[in-house]
Amino acid sequence: MAFSESPARPSLAGRLEHGFVRLNQALIVLLMASMAILVFANVVMRYVFNQSIFWVEEFTQIQMIWVAYLGAGLALREGRHVAVDMLQDALPAGLRHAIRWFIALAMALFLLTLVVLGVQIAEFTWNQETPAMGLPAGLPYLGIPLGAAAMLLHLLLFWRQFVARDFVQVEEIGDDHAEEAHA
Amino acid sequence: MSAVLFIVFVVGLAIGVPIALAMGGAGLLALAIDGNLSLLSVPQRFFDGINSFPLMAVPFFILAADLMTASGITTALLRFAGAMVGHVRGGMGHVNVVTSVMFAGISGSALADAAGPGAIETRMMAKSGYDKAYSAALSAATSVIGPIIPPSIVMVIYALTDSRVTVAGLFLAGVVPGLLMGLALMAMNHYLSVKRGYGTVGTAPGWGVRLRALWRATPVLLMPAIIIAGILTGLFTPTEASAVAVFYALFIGLFVTRTLNARLICRVLLQSGLVTSAALIIVSMASLFAWLLTLLQIPQAIGAAIGGMTTDPVAIMLIVMVFVLLCGLFIDTLPAVIILVPVLAPLSEQFGIHPLHFAMAIVLNLTIGLATPPVGGVLFVMSSVARLRLEELTRAILPLLAALLVVLLAVVLIPSLSTFVPGLFGYAR
Amino acid sequence: QKTLKYAHFQPAKDDQPKHVAALAFKEHVEKATNGSIKVEIFPAGQFGKDQPTMEALRLGTLEMAVAHDGAIGTVHKPIGVLGIPFLYDNHEHAWRVYDSEWLKGFSDDMVKKTGIRALGFADNGVRHFTNSLRPIQTPADMKGMKIRIQPSPVFKALVESLGASASAIPWGELPTALQQKVVDGQENGVTNILAASLYQHQKYATLDGHVWSVHGYLVNDRFYTRLTDVERKAVDEGVKKAMAIHRKMTAEQDKNAKKILEGVGMQVYEPTAAQIAEFRKLAQPPVRQWAEGEIGKNYVDALFKAVEATRK
Ligand code: NA
Ligand code: NA
Numbered sequence: 058m059a060f061s062e063s064p065a066r067p068s069l070a071g072r073l074e075h076g077f078v079r080l081n082q083a084l085i086v087l088l089m090a091s092m093a094i095l096v097f098a099n100v101v102m103r104y105v106f107n108q109s110i111f112w113v114e115e116f117t118q119i120q121m122i123w124v125a126y127l128g129a130g131l132a133l134r135e136g137r138h139v140a141v142d143m144l145q146d147a148l149p150a151g152l153r154h155a156i157r158w159f160i161a162l163a164m165a166l167f168l169l170t171l172v173v174l175g176v177q178i179a180e181f182t183w184n185q186e187t188p189a190m191g192l193p194a195g196l197p198y199l200g201i202p203l204g205a206a207a208m209l210l211h212l213l214l215f216w217r218q219f220v221a222r223d224f225v226q227v228e229e230i231g232d233d234h235a236e237e238a239h240a
Numbered sequence: 241m242s243a244v245l246f247i248v249f250v251v252g253l254a255i256g257v258p259i260a261l262a263m264g265g266a267g268l269l270a271l272a273i274d275g276n277l278s279l280l281s282v283p284q285r286f287f288d289g290i291n292s293f294p295l296m297a298v299p300f301f302i303l304a305a306d307l308m309t310a311s312g313i314t315t316a317l318l319r320f321a322g323a324m325v326g327h328v329r330g331g332m333g334h335v336n337v338v339t340s341v342m343f344a345g346i347s348g349s350a351l352a353d354a355a356g357p358g359a360i361e362t363r364m365m366a367k368s369g370y371d372k373a374y375s376a377a378l379s380a381a382t383s384v385i386g387p388i389i390p391p392s393i394v395m396v397i398y399a400l401t402d403s404r405v406t407v408a409g410l411f412l413a414g415v416v417p418g419l420l421m422g423l424a425l426m427a428m429n430h431y432l433s434v435k436r437g438y439g440t441v442g443t444a445p446g447w448g449v450r451l452r453a454l455w456r457a458t459p460v461l462l463m464p465a466i467i468i469a470g471i472l473t474g475l476f477t478p479t480e481a482s483a484v485a486v487f488y489a490l491f492i493g494l495f496v497t498r499t500l501n502a503r504l505i506c507r508v509l510l511q512s513g514l515v516t517s518a519a520l521i522i523v524s525m526a527s528l529f530a531w532l533l534t535l536l537q538i539p540q541a542i543g544a545a546i547g548g549m550t551t552d553p554v555a556i557m558l559i560v561m562v563f564v565l566l567c568g569l570f571i572d573t574l575p576a577v578i579i580l581v582p583v584l585a586p587l588s589e590q591f592g593i594h595p596l597h598f599a600m601a602i603v604l605n606l607t608i609g610l611a612t613p614p615v616g617g618v619l620f621v622m623s624s625v626a627r628l629r630l631e632e633l634t635r636a637i638l639p640l641l642a643a644l645l646v647v648l649l650a651v652v653l654i655p656s657l658s659t660f661v662p663g664l665f666g667y668a669r
Numbered sequence: 670q671k672t673l674k675y676a677h678f679q680p681a682k683d684d685q686p687k688h689v690a691a692l693a694f695k696e697h698v699e700k701a702t703n704g705s706i707k708v709e710i711f712p713a714g715q716f717g718k719d720q721p722t723m724e725a726l727r728l729g730t731l732e733m734a735v736a737h738d739g740a741i742g743t744v745h746k747p748i749g750v751l752g753i754p755f756l757y758d759n760h761e762h763a764w765r766v767y768d769s770e771w772l773k774g775f776s777d778d779m780v781k782k783t784g785i786r787a788l789g790f791a792d793n794g795v796r797h798f799t800n801s802l803r804p805i806q807t808p809a810d811m812k813g814m815k816i817r818i819q820p821s822p823v824f825k826a827l828v829e830s831l832g833a834s835a836s837a838i839p840w841g842e843l844p845t846a847l848q849q850k851v852v853d854g855q856e857n858g859v860t861n862i863l864a865a866s867l868y869q870h871q872k873y874a875t876l877d878g879h880v881w882s883v884h885g886y887l888v889n890d891r892f893y894t895r896l897t898d899v900e901r902k903a904v905d906e907g908v909k910k911a912m913a914i915h916r917k918m919t920a921e922q923d924k925n926a927k928k929i930l931e932g933v934g935m936q937v938y939e940p941t942a943a944q945i946a947e948f949r950k951l952a953q954p955p956v957r958q959w960a961e962g963e964i965g966k967n968y969v970d971a972l973f974k975a976v977e978a979t980r981k
Contacts, residue, residue: 085513086506093303096296096483100476103815103836103851111837114293114820121296121516122287125524128517131510137518138258139572141615143630145256160257167265171283178283182724184782185744189820189837191963194720194743197291201283227511278728288721293839408845474849477842534715535674582715666848 074214081131081207088124092117115189119197126204130211136224157220161212168209175202242536245270249529253615259572260518264525267532277535282528289527289578290520293479294400294407299516300482301348301391304463304489305356306512308346310504311493313460314357317342318364320457323450327442330433332368333378334426336361340382341422342457344389345464346489348396350610352515353383354621362626370438376626377636380618381644382425384607387573389418391467391482394573394603397523401581404595407478408471409667413600413658420647420657428643459492472665519574526575530582539583546587553591557601557652560584564602568609572617576606593655596668600658601651608644611637671900673698673708673892676716676725677735686860686918687735687884688712690791690911697910701903706896719743726785729889735915737793738883739819745779747968752823753956754879755949756976760792760920763881767791771975786890788908791915793882794858795923799871802853804938806875808832808951817843817855822963823956824856827879830955831948840865847871858882859922859929868933876926876939877948886912 099113132138145153178198185194212219248269252262268282321338325331343357358379365375387394390411399407433439466488467481476484493500533539546559564584567576581602588598610618613634623630651657662668675694679687688710695708716722716731719740725731727744741748757763767790776787798805798816805811811833818824820837828835833854838846846852847870855867856879862868886908896904922929927937940948961969 082510085517086509089299089303089509089513089516092296093300093483093486096300096480097487100480100484109836111818111820111822111825111835114837114839117296118291118293121299121520122290124299124513125290125517125520128514129521132514132518132521133258135514137514138260138521139518139617139620140256140258141253142256142620143614144254146630156255160255163252163257163265164261167261167268170268171264171286174279175283178280178287178724181280181727182744186746188739188742189822191822198283198287201286277730278725280728281725281730284721284724285717288717291718291720294842406845471845472849474846474851477838477846477851479842531717534711537709 077210077214078131078134081127081211085124085128085131088120088127092120092124112189115187119187119192119200122197123200123204126200127207129204130208133208133211133219134215134225135227136222142222154220157222161216161219165209165212168205168212171205172202172209175199175205241270241274241532242538244273245529245532245536253570259575260522260525263522263529263575267525267528270532281531285528285531286524289524292400294396295520295523297391297396297407297479297482298348298393298519299512300479300486301393301396302352302515302519303508303512304482304485305347305349305352306508306515307486307489307493307500307505308460308463309352309356310500310508311489311497312499313346313457313492313497314339314343314360316453316456317357317460318360320450320453323445323453327444329441330429330439331442332361332365332370332439333429333433336365336375336378337382337422337425337429340379340385341389341419342461344386344418346391346460346485347386348391348393349515349519350383350386350607350618351621353386354380354618355625358383358622359625362622368439371436371636372626373628373632373636374432374436374438376622376628376633377640378425378429379626380611380622380633381637381640382422383618383622384611384644385418385421385425387607388414388421388604390414390464391485392603393519394577394607395599396478397574398577398581398599398603401578402585402595402599404585404589405599406667409596409662410599410603411468411471411478412662412665412667413596414603415661416657417600417604417647417651420650421644424643424647425640428640432639459496463488522572522574523578526578529575530579533579534582542583543586546584547590551591553593554653556587556591557593557598560587560598561601561605561648561652564605565609568606569612570615571609572615573606573610576609577602580606594659594668596662597655597658601648604648604651608641608648611644612641670704671706671896673706673732673904674711674716675708675733675735676711676714676722676731678714678719678737678740679712681710681712686791686915689918690915691735693914694907694911697907698903701906702900706900706903723785723887726887726889727783729784729891731889732892733886733888735791735884735886735911738885739821741885741887742821744783744785747775747778747964748885749823749964750960750968750972751883752821752827752880753960753969753972754827754952755945756972757881758980760916760923762976762979762981763792764916765979766972766975767883769975769979771971774971780890784890786888786893788886788888788905789912790883790885791912792919792923793884794860794919795878795926796856796858796880796882797862797874797876797878797926798854798856799862799867799874799935800854801847801850801871801873804873804875804936805877806938806940807944807947814854815852817846817852823959826956826959827952828856830952832951843867844870856880858919859926860919862930863933868930868935872936874926874930874935874937876937877945879948879952884915 095113095117099109103109179195183193183195187194245266249266317339321335325334362375362379366372395410399405470476470481610616623633659668677687679685681688691710698706698708720743722734723744726734738748780786808831811831814833815836816828816833817838818835825835836852844865930937
């Protein structure tokens with residue numbers, strides 16, 4: 058189950074990692090819920106009160122970008138990023154291990170660069186304002202470096218499992234009802 | 241710059257770097273080595289690629305489908321399909337197809353179908369004596385109906401890249417081809433079942449049983465109706481329709497099936513969030529890749545090359561289809577749409593091919609590509625879900641792919657299959 | 670050889686003012702510099718959407734762009750003063766303002782804040798109200814109407830000052846929203862009304878001309894100042910040529926708005942001077958006040974000074 062995916066190990070490091078995962082998960086849940094509620098509320102507003110909340114579009118768009126980037130690290134743990142494993146599968150274990158290591162390293166470097174560039178673009182655009190809410194235009198951008206940093210941290214903590222392709226197995230939603238269908 | 245872009249991407253893809261990061265990394269390296277453009281273009285393009293309100297239909301359709309699934313609604317669909325077609329020869333196979341057609345009405349993605357109902361259908365078929373590889377292959381093939389019958393994530397993204405088609409128009413265009421895919425797969429399933437002696441012929445359940453099954457499936461079947469009717473009558477825009485779908489699914493789960501609770505809703509929000517993330521990261525990073533291609537004037541060159549081969553619209557369409565099919569073998573649907581549509585859409589304008597017809601053919605083509613080796617997301621999911629080797633699954637799916645390609649050919653050659661339904665509602669001028 | 674990447678947002682067709690102007694610019698500059706500048710045109714938003722395009726201009730990733738006021742506003746808010754309604758008497762008046770000393774003041778300020786220089790402004794079409802309910806002759810007719818706006822507080826203030834309610838809907842979803850009567854009306858220039866076939870679902874047009882949208886001819890200042898004198902002159906002249914075409918083509922459409930919109934089946938009303946004055950009286954003060962508070966009194970005053978000085 059998603060919320061108990063990394064059982065708290067007794068070690069401090071383990072507990073910290075678990076807390077980090079939980080925090081990240083909570084953030085995604087909040088962002089998704091808020092997006093859905095705001096856009097739906099806007100539809101209702103338009104019919105009931107004959108006017109819409111004009112900042113909803115801009116605000117939820119920012120949240121969507123944050124979901125995309127802040128969810129990427131968790132998606133990595135669950136092996137949700139589509140990749141082509143065919144060549145790896147055809148290789149002997151030693152070579153496969155080496156290639157997985159190389160991929161993890163390349164990804165870490167890429168993410169590190171993205172953190173730096175993302176902070177720079179957020180800084181560069183901070184004085185601009187978003188059209189509807191007048192927020193710093195760098196704020197939506199900030200989701201990218203924060204997400205990349207979180208993903209980098211996930212990758213570092215999850216390195217061994219990532220290399221071994223030992224992804225976190227989550228029960229897909231709806232599986233609990235599957236057996237019922239056999240009846 | 242173009243050499244770096246392609247080599248890094250292809251090598252990255254081949255050795256198993258996640259597709260999104262292979263594209264982002266290739267773009268970053270190409271820019272760094274070229275040195276003329278600011279590297280800040282990288283985060284900027286990543287941002288620009290997903291900074292769009294219509295794109296919000298993607299997370300919402302994912303969320304709506306997950307909420308429905310969490311409400312245990314797949315069971316109702318399977319039961320209903322079973323009551324209707326379960327008793328004939330190859331019946332479990334037909335159930336698989338019919339369930340996917342219905343599930344397509346609530347889900348916008350093939351992967352969702354493969355991982356959800358697809359997994360269950362495979363188990364059920366295997367239990368009823370079908371060859372396991374065939375069971376998984378049929379689940380894989382039927383799951384690609386998901387993005388053709390509305391709602392559809394890939395259609396939302398297509399409409400973003402080609403301003404001449406609307407989400408609503410494209411949704412409507414998918415109805416007939418989606419149903420045709422179902423029929424073609426049922427026909428092929430019938431043929432194979434007779435030939436291989438799959439499934440036994442039983443007695444048809446009474447109409448009482450069928451009506452009860454229909455009643456239990458009604459909340460699911462109503463969802464696509466609400467989405468489409470809402471868009472067509474002007475109650476809401478497609479993006480808003482997706483948010484309404486979320487709350488409809490929530491309502492069903494809380495008050496009709498009463499299976500949802502706060503804890504489950506949180507799980508669903510999390511899972512949909514992560515699926516959204518994985519999909520949008522691809523869209524985001526692919527847009528850097530597509531942007532660099534534009535700067536290198538490659539789309540213009542490919543467009544001119546294809547346009548220079550012939551002036552016959554049908555021939556153009558066929559060349560485009562072969563090109564897209566080849567790309568679809570190696571690239572995932574979403575990045576393929578983002579990269580290819582800006583290249584190809586101008587051809588439809590130049591040669592007078594109806595934009596909806598053109599869009600439908602490309603979407604269908606790329607979606608079928610999800611179930612083709614070597615790079616086919618649906619195949620990957622099914623092979624991991626059913627614990628089958630990719631080779632076995634590939635061999636078993638070939639006849640089913642042939643059936644889908646026949647539908648594709650029909651859609652390519654007969655424009656009205658795509659434009660008739662949108663035309664009824666004024667979406668195909 | 671230098672490459673000048675030039676982005677605009679219109680389709681690459683020869684009936685599109687911004688594209689025809691871009692082609693004229695390319696031809697002039699490449700010829701006048703003997704090929705020392707190569708111009709690459711990226712039409713139809715190929716280079717990116719508005720905000721990223723503006724940021725690319727700031728970064729120097731893009732050398733030139735022709736961008737509408739909304740886009741410019743994403744990096745330089747003071748452009749918003751041009752959204753104050755009912756400023757000009759006619760096209761010529763607007764052009765005199767754009768070509769006056771005001772441009773230099775505005776541009777210098779923008780260079781200082783963003784590194785982007787405005788070489789000139791041309792029209793993006795005069796904006797009018799259309800709707801599906803009734804002919805709008807006076808502001809009273811707008812009472813209670815739902816009007817689509819772009820998500821911008823200026824337009825919200827404008828529409829609400831006229832007694833209607835404002836609904837922010839993305840441009841891409843507008844045709845559907847109108848067809849389905851999610852909103853009753855919208856406001857746009859003739860080009861946009863035609864481009865998205867908005868007339869199919871909007872019976873009534875009122876040629877009130879509330880806002881004169883602009884397109885800025887923008888250049889990355891670092892690129893511009895590093896050009897040789899010959900090259901800079903070529904760019905300046907190229908922009909003049911391009912703007913002349915751009916203004917002429919757009920104004921022609923604006924001036925024939927009645928005929929064009931009637932031709933596609935709309936019922937068109939041209940308000941009298943007195944009715945326009947009524948609109949102005951209601952809409953201008955609140956938006957002006959909004960602009961003074963949000964953008965700055967100095968920017969608003971500078972514009973009104975130019976408007977009055979060039980009024981004939
Ligand atoms: Na679907
Ligand atoms: Na299926």
